[in-house]
Amino acid sequence: MKKLHTFTLADRAEAGLMKELLEREGVVCLIRNEQLFAALGEIPFLECSPELWVVDDEVWPRARQLLDQWLKSEEPTPSWTCPVCGEILEGQFGACWQCGKARDA
Numbered sequence: 001m002k003k004l005h006t007f008t009l010a011d012r013a014e015a016g017l018m019k020e021l022l023e024r025e026g027v028v029c030l031i032r033n034e035q036l037f038a039a040l041g042e043i044p045f046l047e048c049s050p051e052l053w054v055v056d057d058e059v060w061p062r063a064r065q066l067l068d069q070w071l072k073s074e075e076p077t078p079s080w081t082c083p084v085c086g087e088i089l090e091g092q093f094g095a096c097w098q099c100g101k102a103r104d105a
């Protein structure tokens with residue numbers, strides 16, 4: 001058994017999705033820590049980032065390749081710079097929190 005990827009807690013849902021996609025490709029895998037989390041209930045969040053493990057080492061390189069493809073296809077929203085005040089804002093913000101200028105307005 002070999003670890004394929006460690007997801008951040010924010011990506012917990014993604015971990016489940018990737019497992020499902022890999023299994024659809026015939027790669028048997030499991031998520032560790034998330035199960036632990038479910039079993040123990042109250043362990044600190046930082047200690048339970050879900051890890052995706054491939055059960056059969058022989059298919060690991062293929063799983064790696066598939067996962068890389070999928071992760072790459074999900075481009076994060078790029079950050080942007082406010083044209084008015086020059087503040088750098090993360091992609092999810094639709095307006096500048098500094099001066100209130102709307103993005104792409």
Ligand SMILES: [Zn+2]
Pocket residue numbers: 082083084085086087096097098099100101
């Ligand atoms: Zn601004």
